[in-house]
Amino acid sequence: MRTLAEVQATLQIAKLKEEDLQSTVHCLSFGDSISSTDYCLMELDDTLCKHIESGKSLVIRGDKDERAVLCSEDQTYDLKIADTSNLLLLVPGCKTPEQLVACADSETSQLVHAQIWGLSNSYWELRKQRPRLKKLKKLLMENPYEGPTPAYEEDTHTMQKYTMMDLLERIQASEEEIKAQLKTIHACEIDGYWRMLDFDYEMKLLGHVTQLVDSESWSFSKVSLRVSLEELAPLEPREMIEHCLNCYGRRYTEHGETFYALDEDSVCRATALMLLQNAVKFNLAEFLEVWQQSVPEGMGTRLDQLRSLALVDRSSRPETLSLLRVEDLPEDTLERFNRLFTMREKWTEEDITPYIQDLCGEKQTTGALLTKYARSSMQKGIKVYNSRRPSSVANDD
Structure with a gap:
């Protein structure tokens, strides 16, 4: 290993003034098992650094045919290799000049010997990106839930179903983003597995709820959970009724009792989807009339409720409307x-x-x-x- 005298002699040969350099000198040597493939470097922003320093994890996700992404608890990042013209040396325990503490009364140089454990001329660069969630609905639609029918009970053990852990392994998104999307697509957890409801079954549940509101002369802004479960339990499982209310209403408590305020836009939008699935194109004027007649009495339909769901063709005569979902x-x-x-x-x-x-x-x-x-x-x-x-x-x- 080099001595301080040898370092000083080298500085003289290089015509460098010692006072122009840091007082601490690092002498680097190669370790016994140095490799350029055993280590990968990743550039993290302040948010991800604090995430790691707090003891939390980062997860790389992606199937073999997909480009890998890195996920924290609530964000998704694209992974991209960035090359650098300067060779990067991995030196465990290496400290910056600011981290080195010199003796206050010492004006002489210090010598630090360090071993290089790895080499790299590239690193992983992270860029925040939108989560890739389209596959989530595709997986869940492999086996939509059609209700507690005898046939379903008999075949349930052979059906493809997914737990949250399964989804985390397959979907390129963070756990929070996946949970938010599950709520958006009205998925529910049944016996530990996440399931999409068959659309016809979902509409059947919604029909039960709106018919009960009509028969009880309730306001759409005050639907009793307790009465709904008591009245509709003979028709459908209690958890399915409550799930439907969660999908189409806002839950709140009043005087210790739970109520739901049904969302007019959500109910009208679901009704429109039910009608639009039956034809390629509709005469716009005729559709608007049938649509209004199909929603619960007291609710009003508007074209802006169909944003990202259906497309109006103003150039055709007569004007037409067709199904076009952004998720497709x-x-x-x-x-x-x-x-x-x-x-x-x-x-x-x-x-x-x-x-x-x-x-x-x-x-x-x-x-x-x-x-x-x-x-x-x-x-x-x-x-x-x-x-x-x-x-x-x-x-x-």
Whole structure:
């Protein structure tokens, strides 16, 4: 190992002044089992550093055919390898000059010997991204819950079902993001497994609730949980009735009793979905009439309740409405825009916004997305957006 005198001699040969350098000198040597593949470096921001320092974990998720992501408890990050022109040395226990404490009365240099355990010319760079949740519904729809029928009870042991642990292993999202999405898609936990309700069965449950509200002459803003369970228990499991109320209402307590305020928009939207599944296109005027007749008396339907669920074609005569759910579109931004422009050549901002809103990252707007992925023009005094890629019609011309 080098001595302090040898280091000082080397500085003289290099024509470096000792007073211009740090007082502590590190002499590096290679360890016995040095490797460039045993270690990976990862760059963390302050939030993730505090997360690790508090004893919490970070998890890498992704199937073999997927690009890996890193997840904390409530955030998802894209993993990308960043190369560096400077070789990075892994030196355990190495301290920065600020961390080294020199003797207050010593003006002489200190010599520290350290061993290099690893080498790297790249590191993992993290970038916060949207969770990849589309697969969640796809997995749960492999075996939708159709109610406690005898056939279901007989076949339940052979059905594909998923626990929360299973979902955490398969879905590229944090646990909090997965839980939030399970609530959004109205999934429920049955016997320890997360299940999607069959849509017809979900509508059947909602029908029981709204019919009870009508028969009891209740206000939609004050639906009694206790009475609902007592009256509807002979028809459906109590936990399913309560789950339906949680999906379509806001729970609150008054004088020690639990009530629900049914959400008009949610009920009207579900009713519209039930009608829209029965045809490719509807005459808009006829649909609006049938829709209003189909919702519970006292609720009002509005077109804005169908944002990201259905699309109005104002250019056709008569005007039409068709089912188009944002959840059925690709998760990738470029693929999403390509699909939308395949379906319709030109979009108004009002029409396309519900179908790209979920693509916005932190501090990003739909306007910024449209600027990047679409081209704008004026059509009859209205700004419209079309693909940046030339259309096949234009190529043919």
